[in-house]
Amino acid sequence: YIEYYNSRRISLKLKGLTPIEYRNQTYMPRV
Numbered sequence: 001y002i003e004y005y006n007s008r009r010i011s012l013k014l015k016g017l018t019p020i021e022y023r024n025q026t027y028m029p030r031v
Helices: 002-014 019-027
Strands: none
Touching: none
């Protein structure tokens, strides 16, 4: 469920990130 939570949280920040940055964040957990 952590992956789902991170994915949803990143989605909110996706508006300020580029597709590549978003993809990197999806694979690497944000500290």
